[in-house]
Amino acid sequence: MKKLLLNLGAVAQVMWAAAPAQAFNPVDGCFPSAVPRSLKAMNFNSVIRPSVPLEEIQKISQIFKETFAEDLARRGQVLKITLDESKTDFNAFAKVEGADRLIMVNARAMAFQAKMNPDVVGLVLCHELGHHLGGEPVVAEYDMSAEGQADYFATSKCMRRLLRTPYFQQNVQPVSLVYQSYCGAFLGRNDVADCARGLMAASVLAGITARINLQEPPAIEKSDQTRVVATEMAHPSAQCRLDTLRAGGLCHKSDELLMTRGFPNWGACLLRDSSLYEVRPACWYAPGSQWITLANEISF
């Protein structure tokens, strides 16, 4: 009985910790910082020379557009990517303007991030595309997928296709065996290496997210133990974001099975047909609850 009470106490604590801290707001961007404005230079992470030159980021963004513009065109939408070279804080944004589906990246701040490489640039763009093509849960007010869903789409659908393009096949990033071991479910298929690259890029991006929010560095072998009772539409913790990116990268469903509005299970790995490591993690996703969250967020 004592053990049961202790467990219930732990559950209550987790639920309390899981209370939504912020509403989904695309104006804040996808990688908002908790660092005070006066210390925003920290976001540069003090590398003197760019980890990825601006010209390379421009090239990657062009390849990205060529790879995915057709997906939006089929919906009567136009993919537009803007690289802002004036902002000093690391961030990226998605926005809807009529038929235009915008992706905006603070490219200079991205270039000067330590550990940044073309795969991570691709992953940031994939996250932004995930707001447009990631499917449910969708924040109806902004007509965009939730933050966690954009992360899940990024590694389960977008990165796989992007890494198959000639540019990324020719610019192979060295990947440690640790990441390859996580992709064991893909053994025997050609995409083990791409899966590992996706996870490695995910680790770098989640690490940046943690640093600019003064959070503990996330680790690929750890998991956020938070259990939400209603789907979190805004940003989960950096560790939770890494858990989600890892789940997307390990999800065995084809990247051709697309996600779409109105069908939260389409294209996603589910507990009934997948392992726990492939499904959207409970640190932000509560199956079936998003409609309640949405109703709370929409102002009638």
Ligand SMILES: [Zn+2]
């Ligand atoms: Zn986002």
